[in-house]
Amino acid sequence: MRLLVIDDDVKLCRLIRGYLTPLGYSVEAVHTGPAGLERALAEPFAAIILDVMLPGMDGVEVLRRLRAKSTVPVLMLTGRGEEPDRIAGLEMGADDYLPKTFSTRELLARLRAVIRRAQMPRSSSQAGGSAAAAGAVEIVEVGDLRIDPGARGARLGSQPLTLTPVEFDLLLSLARGAGRVKTREQLILDAGDRDGDVFDRTIDVHISALRRKLGDDARSPKWIVTVRSAGYMMRKPGAETEWE
Numbered sequence: 656m657r658l659l660v661i662d663d664d665v666k667l668c669r670l671i672r673g674y675l676t677p678l679g680y681s682v683e684a685v686h687t688g689p690a691g692l693e694r695a696l697a698e699p700f701a702a703i704i705l706d707v708m709l710p711g712m713d714g715v716e717v718l719r720r721l722r723a724k725s726t727v728p729v730l731m732l733t734g735r736g737e738e739p740d741r742i743a744g745l746e747m748g749a750d751d752y753l754p755k756t757f758s759t760r761e762l763l764a765r766l767r768a769v770i771r772r773a774q775m776p777r778s779s780s781q782a783g784g785s786a787a788a789a790g791a792v793e794i795v796e797v798g799d800l801r802i803d804p805g806a807r808g809a810r811l812g813s814q815p816l817t818l819t820p821v822e823f824d825l826l827l828s829l830a831r832g833a834g835r836v837k838t839r840e841q842l843i844l845d846a847g848d849r850d851g852d853v854f855d856r857t858i859d860v861h862i863s864a865l866r867r868k869l870g871d872d873a874r875s876p877k878w879i880v881t882v883r884s885a886g887y888m889m890r891k892p893g894a895e896t897e898w899e
Contacts, residue, residue, distance in 0.1 A: 656770070657699070660684040661691030661717065662706040662732065667755070671704065674759045675766075688712025695721050702728040702770050706755075707744065715743045722748040726819055728769035732757075745860040746867070748819045752857075772820040772846075795830045798892040800869075800878070802827055811869060821846050822865050825858075829879060829889035838886040862887055 658680050660668050668684035675682050680701075685691045688709040695703055695717075703721075707714040718729060731744040731752040744752055750769040753762060795802040802809045807823055809816040818826065828845035829837060837845075839858050846861070862879060865871075871878045880888045 656701045657681045657683070658702055658704065658766075659691070659695055659700045660704045661686075661688070661695070661709065661714070662704070663687065663708075663710055664706070664755075671762070675763070678763070686710075688714065688717045692717045692720055695727065696724060700727055702730060702766060702773075704730050704732060704766070705744075705749070706732045706734070708734050715747055718744060718747045718749060722817060722819075726773070726817065728773045728820065730762075730765060730769055742860055745857055746864045748817075748822070748864065750819055750821055769820070772824065795827065797830045797833045797878075797889060800830065802830055816868055818865075818868065821861055822868070825861055826865055829887060833889040834891045836882045836885050836888045840886075842886065 656679060658675065660671055660682060662668050662684065663686045665684075665686060668682075668686070672682040672684065683694070683700075685694050686709075688711045690711075691703075691705070691709065692712065705714045705718060709717065714731065718731070721727070721729070726748075728750045729748070731749040732755055733744070733752055734755050750772070751765050753765060793804065795804065799812045800809070801811075802823075804827060807820075809818060809823065809826060816826075824846035825842055828842055842858055846858075863873075866873060866876070866879055869878045873879075873881065876890065878890060880890050882888055
């Protein structure tokens with residue numbers, strides 16, 4: 656399983672390679688933003704570990720350009736672990752983040768989680784809402800939003816949406832339950848991992864990214880309504896809610 660590490664800390668790259676190689680990963684490292692972006696787009700990788708602070712082009716810009724062409728899972732590394740770094744990366748489409756004080760066990764757990772989500776449809780998401788007929792994959796439509804769970808693709812009108820695996824699973828969960836409130840805990844189960852709750856701190860940021868991609872406004876939402884002290888709800892076309 657091929658991984659790309661984009662980080663200017665050569666020692667850290669060696670440590671990551673030394674830890675992951677015996678576990679079956681092939682780890683390639685590059686040390687500048689432009690070189691990392693070029694490698695990330697040149698060949699397929701199972702996941703990318705991307706530092707925020709990079710020479711030549713910072714990690715957020717690398718991610719922004721990468722997301723224009725690829726949905727490869729990205730695990731962001733933040734040197735200081737500060738909230739603005741995390742939010743910027745998640746809003747640009749990172750699947751998860753880690754401060755550079757991470758333990759190797761935590762790195763492995765989160766890496767496995769983002770790869771697992773990218774490689775297979777979420778059975779927990781498929782269980783939510785109306786069930787698909789046996790042997791068939793249900794197309795989910797809410798207004799002019801159309802989601803194909805089998806192809807893991809979504810369109811808004813005629814425009815395809817470029818979504819990370821987490822964003823896709825959140826959108827599918829909300830759409831299948833359109834008109835009903837989804838708690839953060841339910842969304843974590845639908846878009847996260849039951850054996851590694853890595854999104855309990857980041858659901859709100861992923862929802863913010865989804866709204867941006869849908870052209871939605873949190874103050875006057877057409878699609879995703881915030882329900883105070885409860886969670887989120889996908890609005891049915893033309894419906895009014897008491898929570899707004």
